Amino acid sequence: xxxxxxxxxxxxxxxxxxxxxxxxxxxxxxxxxxxxxxxxxxxxxxxxxxxxxxxxxxxxxxxxxxxxxxxxxxxxxxxxxxxxxxxxxxxxxxxxxxxxxxxxxxxxxxxxxxx
Amino acid sequence: xxxxxxxxxxxxxxxxxxxxxxxxxxxxxxxxxxxxxxxxxxxxxxxxxxxxxxxxxxxxxxxxxxxxxxxxxxxxxxxxxxxxxxxxxxxxxxxxxxxxxxxxxxxxxxxxxxxxxxxxxxxxxxxxxxxxxxxxxxxxxxxxxxxxxxxxxxxxxxxxxxxxxxxxxxxxxxxxxxxxxxxxxxxxxxxxxxxxxxxxxxxxxxxxxxxxxxxxxxxxxxxxxxxxxxxxxxxxxxxxxxxxxxxxxxxxxxxxxxxxxxxxxxxxxxxxxxxxxxxxxxxxx
Numbered sequence: 001x002x003x004x005x006x007x008x009x010x011x012x013x014x015x016x017x018x019x020x021x022x023x024x025x026x027x028x029x030x031x032x033x034x035x036x037x038x039x040x041x042x043x044x045x046x047x048x049x050x051x052x053x054x055x056x057x058x059x060x061x062x063x064x065x066x067x068x069x070x071x072x073x074x075x076x077x078x079x080x081x082x083x084x085x086x087x088x089x090x091x092x093x094x095x096x097x098x099x100x101x102x103x104x105x106x107x108x109x110x111x112x113x114x115x
Numbered sequence: 116x117x118x119x120x121x122x123x124x125x126x127x128x129x130x131x132x133x134x135x136x137x138x139x140x141x142x143x144x145x146x147x148x149x150x151x152x153x154x155x156x157x158x159x160x161x162x163x164x165x166x167x168x169x170x171x172x173x174x175x176x177x178x179x180x181x182x183x184x185x186x187x188x189x190x191x192x193x194x195x196x197x198x199x200x201x202x203x204x205x206x207x208x209x210x211x212x213x214x215x216x217x218x219x220x221x222x223x224x225x226x227x228x229x230x231x232x233x234x235x236x237x238x239x240x241x242x243x244x245x246x247x248x249x250x251x252x253x254x255x256x257x258x259x260x261x262x263x264x265x266x267x268x269x270x271x272x273x274x275x276x277x278x279x280x281x282x283x284x285x286x287x288x289x290x291x292x293x294x295x296x297x298x299x300x301x302x303x304x305x306x307x308x309x310x311x312x313x314x315x316x317x318x319x320x321x322x323x324x325x326x327x328x329x330x331x332x333x334x335x336x337x338x339x340x341x342x343x344x345x346x347x348x349x350x351x352x353x354x355x356x357x358x359x360x361x362x363x364x365x366x367x368x369x370x371x372x373x374x375x376x377x378x379x380x381x382x383x384x385x386x387x388x389x390x391x392x393x394x395x396x397x398x399x400x
Binding site for chain 2: 018020022023025027028030031032034036037038039040041043
């Protein structure tokens with residue numbers, strides 16, 4: 001079983017940011033996320049927006065829930081967990097998320113495969 | 116000594132200078148502009164003054180001051196008028212006025228605006244001049260797109276169109292073009308200005324909503340091409356051309372998103388003025 005652990009147990013929004021998103025404009029999977037405090041912006045995927053919004057709301061979203069809500073339209077969604085892992089890493093690299101699992105963590109899949 | 120208070124919408128500008136070249140420039144390009152009331156709040160109090168010190172005897176210079184503060188190195192004295200125009204651009208771009216200010220040519224047909232952001236050299240000033248002189252679009256600005264966040268409308272700021280190098284003679288040939296003095300060896304090459312059409316000055320308080328965002332790219336001799344791009348890509352490209360997006364914070368972000376939601380966005384490349392005009396006609400139909 002993959003994805004029972006809530007995201008919040010492993011990733012936090014970077015402190016000191018107040019994020020705002022562009023509208024869901026048609027004809028593009030990309031979105032803009034804007035930090036109202038620094039004035040910085042990033043172009044992110046629809047999935048990344050879902051991750052950030054979920055964390056910003058503070059809900060107990062799980063990887064499985066994210067996969068269902070964000071990737072349901074993709075077919076086949078067989079590689080959603082790899083996609084999610086890459087997305088999370090890109091958000092960490094962008095300074096939007098903090099990986100709280102520590103330096104020994106290797107892959108999201110390993111970590112979220114706990115129940 | 117000239118000391119005048121000009122209303123160059125949406126701003127009131129006080130200009131003081133003892134230099135004849137500055138008063139000649141104002142007379143040629145701003146003669147039809149309304150003079151502000153003496154009671155009007157002065158947004159920019161600028162002075163264009165001769166240089167100081169011994170240098171003035173063998174290489175005279177000109178200085179630009181805003182509110183009595185000199186923020187730039189002086190330029191050669193014969194570039195006083197271009198320095199006034201560059202200085203005014205800097206005032207609008209750098210002062211926190213509550214507007215989101217971007218580097219773009221702006222024109223309008225009725226209350227529908229065409230925004231043409233572009234890096235220097237993209238050809239936007241020439242295309243802007245062509246559209247307003249040959250196709251009778253209303254000139255809002257050839258350099259500064261001024262977006263009012265509360266209304267989502269672009270504020271006209273009609274001023275002389277800055278022309279460089281080969282575009283000077285090109286625009287001079289247009290019917291109705293009024294070209295000012297030519298300045299050689301400026302930091303931007305040979306420079307001149309085309310007067311803003313009187314009709315655009317008359318309607319300078321009529322704001323417009325952006326319907327089309329076009330990123331032009333002039334490359335002599337290339338075939339015309341047009342591609343519609345996503346609003347996300349347009350956001351990134353416009354952000355590169357924004358002077359104060361970071362300082363405008365959330366209000367600026369919301370305003371730019373709203374602008375893009377109402378607009379279609381294109382990139383065009385063209386190798387002649389005729390091709391550029393045809394592409395603009397195509398995307399704004």
